[in-house]
Amino acid sequence: MECNKHNQPLSLYCPSHLMPSCDVCISTSHSKCNGITSLASVVEKTKIENSKESVEKDINYFLSILDQLVTSKSKNIKTGENHCIGVKKSINEIRKEINKHLDHLEEKLCQETDIIWNQEKSKATDFISEIEGKRENLKEMKEHLQTVTTNTSKLQSFLGVHKIEQQVHQCQRYIEDLENDERTKEVDIKMKQNDEIENIIGKLVSIESVGEVSVVKTEINLNKETSLRRKAQVKSQEQSNINNMTMNIETKIKINIDKTIRDMICLIDGRFxxxxxxxxxxxxxxDGKLQKQLPIPGDAYSVTQINEDTIAITYPKERAIKIFNMENETVMKVIKLGKLCNGLSFSNNSLAVGLRKEEIRIIDLEGNTLKSIQVQSESYLYNLVYCDKRVIFSDSRGKAVYCVDDSGKQIWQYKQDLMGPEGLCIDTYGNIIVVDFNSQRIMVISKDGQDSKVLISKEEGLVFPQCICFNHNESSGFICDYYGTYLAKFNLSFG
Known part of the structure; x- marks a missing residue:
């Protein structure tokens, strides 16, 4: 037999590539391979019948895998049809529940409106009746005044006029007292909107769907092991040090923002x-005192620091990132993204930004796309951290924290014991510190995503924690609550 490439006899055999070769193949393509031997010696030692049986076994095995896939996908189609019907029913039920609750709130508020107005209307009507009575008295005095001096003596006239004068003085005091009487004020009825309703409406405006219909893919275990397969080498995982980690609240600082908080970072110089x-x-x-509001136009969401004087901020409604210089207070650059953008983080001279629920885009500071990572999140990508070519993000509705590399490969996911993860940051060792909003706890997840630990629970007095940031120089950081009332400084130790 001859080589198809070089038309020379196949006289040699490369065990590294399991390939018969000619002299030219060995010199050009297998020069670094070890154990080159003659093809004749290999053929002599090989038991053809055993090889035939092994290959036939592999063929049958692969046929069984393909049969299994056909059966599985056919069943999957039927299941998917049923689930599709179920999703449509769920959407309808969500709408019914929302309408039912809104109808109840409307009825309750209208009843309260009728009760309050009827009370005020009754007070006003009674007051009018009282005034009408005083008016009638004055008219009677006026008529009596005309007759009291007619056909009477001077003494009788004097006494009559004096009596009416006393009655007028009483009426005068009544009218003077009305100046401080609450009943004389104009009454109107208005509705003061609950501040929380404004937040809810704002969220509803930004929500483009009550849910998201997505495809969830589950791997089928095909248990592929053949005579052609080689063993893989598995790296041992680093041991997590979170078992020795403790978090202590050093101080709690009252701040005067008193508005719902979206994001928070600790600047290099110690400010926030x-x-x-x-x-x-x-x-x-x-120390938590409000210095100023930075003069940046628009509705900001997430912020990250690029260098000592420069920050970057997402503007979801504008679908853009603004690069802002804090020293001269100017917007240096606007990067248009074309999609709703929220979470933002800076690392390795590039920005990672969360777009809606399905994409994390890595861009340079000029706005050029370096990577586009496709993810599946039930929540919008509000909170993420970019570090060491990895992106960690929280999915509050999915009750999970995910870690992906910058090629888009999922490194790990963590779902145990989480009830609604929100803000997160990374400590010095790469462990992830997470604010679990719904359980009002601060948790740490190991760098490899395998272990977790509760660092602070709600019993420590952190009410509705929302955001967290870490100062690597001091192994300390700050926690901010959802309503913007306090900053809690914490210290981490690994004793």
Missing amino acids: IVVDWHGKVNLLSS
């Missing part, structure tokens, strides 16, 4: 930036 629900970017001193 807090973004509130109205999209204002607040600069706070290291």
Whole structure:
């Protein structure tokens, strides 16, 4: 037999590639391979019948895998049809529940309106009746005044006029007292909207769907092991050090933002930036005092620091990132993204930004796309951290934290014991510190995503924690609550 490439006899055999070769093949393509031997010796030692049986076994095995796939996908189609019907029913039920609750709130508020107005209307009607009575008395006095001096003596006239004068003085005191009487004020009925309703409406405006219909793919275990398969080498995982980690609250600082908080970062110089629900970017001193609102137009959401003087901020409604210089207070650049953008993080001279629920885009500071990572999240990508070519993000509705590399490969996911993860940050060792909003706890997840530990529970007095940031230089950080009322400084130790 001859080589198809070089038309020379196949006289040699490469055990590394399991390939018969000619002299030219060996010199050009297998020069670094070990154990080159003659093809004749290999053929002599090989038991053809055993090889035939092995290959036939592999063929039958692969046929069984393909049969299994056909059966599985056929069953999957039927199951998917049923689930599709179920999803449509669920959407209808969600709408019914929302309408039912809104109808109840409307009925309750209308009843309260009728009760309050009827009370005020009754008071006003009674007051009018009282005034009408005084008016009638004055008219009677006026008529009597005309007759009291007719056909009477001077003494009788004097006494009559004097009596009417006393009655007028009483009426005068009544009218003077009315100046301080609450009943004389105009009464109107208005509705003061609950602040929480404004937040809910704002969220509803930004929500483009009550849910998301997505495809969830589950791997089928095909248990592929053949005579052609080689063993893989598995790296041992690093041991997590979170078992020795403790978090202590050093101090709790009252802040005066008093608005729902969207994001928070600790700046290099120790100050803070807090973004509130109205999209204002607040600069706070290291002791939590509000210094100023940075003059950046628009409705901000998430913020990250690029260098000592420069920050980057997402603007979801504008679908853009603004690069802002804090020293001269100017917007240096606007990067248009074309999609709703929320979470933002800076690392390795590039930005990672969360777009809706399905994409994390890595861009340079000029706005050029370096990577586009496709993810599946039940929540919008509000909170993420970019570090060491990995992106960690929380999925509050999915009750999970995910870690992906910058090629889009999922490294790990963590779902145990989480009830609604929100803000997160990374400590010095790469462990992930997470604010679990619904359980009002601070948790740590090991760098490899295998272990977790509760660092602080709600019994420690952290009410509705929302955001967290970490200062790597001091192994400390800050926690901010959802309503923007306090900053809690914490210290981490690994004793």
